[in-house]
Amino acid sequence: MIWTSEVAVAANKPVNAQLASSENSRRHTLEVSFPAVDGYLRICRLNTSAFAANLGFGIDDIDDLKLAVGEAISWLLSDDSTTGTIELAFSDGSSGNVDTNRQFHFVARRSYDDKPGTLEPLGELANAILGATVDDHRFEIDDTGQAAISFEKTLVQSVDDNSA
Numbered sequence: 001m002i003w004t005s006e007v008a009v010a011a012n013k014p015v016n017a018q019l020a021s022s023e024n025s026r027r028h029t030l031e032v033s034f035p036a037v038d039g040y041l042r043i044c045r046l047n048t049s050a051f052a053a054n055l056g057f058g059i060d061d062i063d064d065l066k067l068a069v070g071e072a073i074s075w076l077l078s079d080d081s082t083t084g085t086i087e088l089a090f091s092d093g094s095s096g097n098v099d100t101n102r103q104f105h106f107v108a109r110r111s112y113d114d115k116p117g118t119l120e121p122l123g124e125l126a127n128a129i130l131g132a133t134v135d136d137h138r139f140e141i142d143d144t145g146q147a148a149i150s151f152e153k154t155l156v157q158s159v160d161d162n163s164a
Contacts, residue, residue: 029091036077036084036110044069044088048106051090055102057155064133065104065153071126072149075139076110078120083113093152102155106134109148117145 030051034040048069052062076086086108093103110117122130122139130137130151137151 029089031089033085033087036086037082041070041073044073047090052104055092055104068130068133068151069106071129072108075122075126076108076147079118081112081117084111086110104153107150111146117147119147
């Protein structure tokens, strides 16, 4: 896991380009990579909880984010291949001003070691779950079978939250 002080997750860029982008800096990013095999979902959910709690998200929003991350990782692991890597980036999309809304950005990418991937597009149920739990989500599969998914969730701060 690597903490960096400047990372970009530009909403107008293709999902695969978001992990490497540096146009829009973010306050903090947590990057995690692991072999593309079952068994790492708990680590993904724990990192989601910790990162979102650090941004000030409440338990209901954290549960939504853990569900969304679980759907994203499950989709990336849904083909028959057991090779390759999953790369995740959790980032704070907030401006750093305490008076602004907090933003949780998530990007995940699946790469393959030997052959192109055979992932199907994100299914109707996964789209519905992501649509209900996060503000916006995008996925793509490129010509080589590399796949990526990203989403955001904004914590809207009330006037009472800012005055405390």
